Amino acid sequence: GVVELALANSQPWDTETPPDKTFAVTVEAVNEWSGADASITVGAADNGQTVAILPGNVLLVALEGAERSMWDLVQSDPMVAQILGGAWVFPAEQEGMQLFKYYFLGAGPGTAELQFAFTNPDGSIAEESFTVNVTVPAAEPGSSGAINATEADAGGAFALVTGDTLVVRLAANPSTGYTWRVVSTNDVLLPAAGDPVFAESADMPGAGGVDTFRFLAKGAGEATVQIGEFAPGAEEPVRMLDYNVTIVDPAPLTGNTVTVTDDDAGTAIAVAAGDWLAVELDANPSTGYQWLVTANDGAVLRLLPESGFTASAEMPGAPGTQRFVFRALTSGTVALEVGEFPPGATEPDKTLEFAVTVE
Known part of the structure; x- marks a missing residue:
């Protein structure tokens, strides 16, 4: 079914003054609930x-x-x-x-x-x-608008599209008195999306865990997120982590779809910003083999949920077509790779490479 979720920013005791901010989003559930509360x-x-x-x-x-x-x-x-x-x-x-x-x-x-x-x-x-x-396993490159970073990624550069989220996850242990805090960010382009959330590693006093910080890309431009580690009672951080972010606006959809197959592997593929790029490959999941995206730049080509397998016949074990659908968000070049993995394998036994230019 379809439901509209509406939120209003107002004082809980003031029921007469119109809220100064509202937010609404329409959510459509396309599948029936499985009855399970976990995957x-x-x-x-x-x-x-x-x-x-x-x-x-x-x-x-x-x-x-x-x-x-x-x-x-x-x-x-x-x-x-x-x-x-x-x-x-x-x-x-x-x-x-x-x-x-x-x-x-x-x-x-x-x-x-x-x-x-x-x-x-x-x-x-x-x-x-x-x-x-x-x-x-690692998520397929470019499949999500959530860009994950850890302490090891500090000092690096990240490319986001407006609407994406930068997620920074840092090892923490509040029982030591040391804390991670946001020292600075660009509140216009990349504001913090709420307070950090701590997840413990065990139901034990003094257990460590992970602090998760989220920043929402709200406008095009460049921003740097600085997160500092503070000793107990300190006003200045003992160390600082920097995450440098470039944010671009996605191109509007054109309604055009460029379709390629394995015959186009190794060739140059040109699409316009706002186009969809569809990669269609022969597949048969019943054999245990599967195609997965192994290399991509999600800031240029975003893998969409419209991707999936379509069987050629309504019978168990029928072969069909695995379709990967990408939205060309902005101009750039991408070395797109799709690998075919044998059952249980961590490395593909076959890789298709597509040199994609988004103009």
Whole structure:
């Protein structure tokens, strides 16, 4: 269905004065709800196993225990799988039992080991534990308007399009008294989108975690974000991280689509800013082989959700066409690469290269 979400910026006690700011967005749900509250759910039967979730997807760890018992997260890596929160459910059909639900966001890329310890109702620590390894692959280049950065990227240059978000994730531990703070940014072009959010790595006093800062690209131009680390009680940072950002406005859509196939690999492809570029390749997901974008510049060519596989016939295992659709946002050159990956492989056995110029 379709719903309009409307927000108003006003004083909560003033119900008569019109708000000075409003925001509205229309959201259309194109698929029926699956009934699940996470992309993947794991439980006791998955102890010691490895699961993979895509960036932005949610993993649910659901573990049972008696009333007044507790499952605690004792180890994780928020840089890879960031905890979103937890819930304790008392199933009506299982009297005297409760279900512990922990939700993790695929942040990645990388692999994280999630460890949980069990506390008995009498307060003793059980020998029983639960461990699951979570692998989050890298997102396809240019597939998202969220540009991720870490401490290792400080001093680098980032290209954003208006409407994109710069996401800076930094290792932190508030129990030490040290804090990360935004020292400066361009509040017109790249304002901070709210306060930083801390995600802990464990349900333990003194546990470290990750601070996440978000900055919204609101106008074309150049801006530098400075984030400083402050010692307890200090007014000046002990060190500073700089992130240099160039923001451009996307070209308006032209309504034109340029389509290429594997026959065009190795050739020069020209599109106009505002065009769509469609890469169409023969595929058959039932074989386990899959095509993935392996190189792209998302500030010039943005991979769109209109991408996908279309079968040639309505029958299980039918071959078809894998279509990657890109919007040409602004002028530039892109060395676009699409790789074909065998089942379970981390490297493609075949790569197609397209030299794309956006004019």
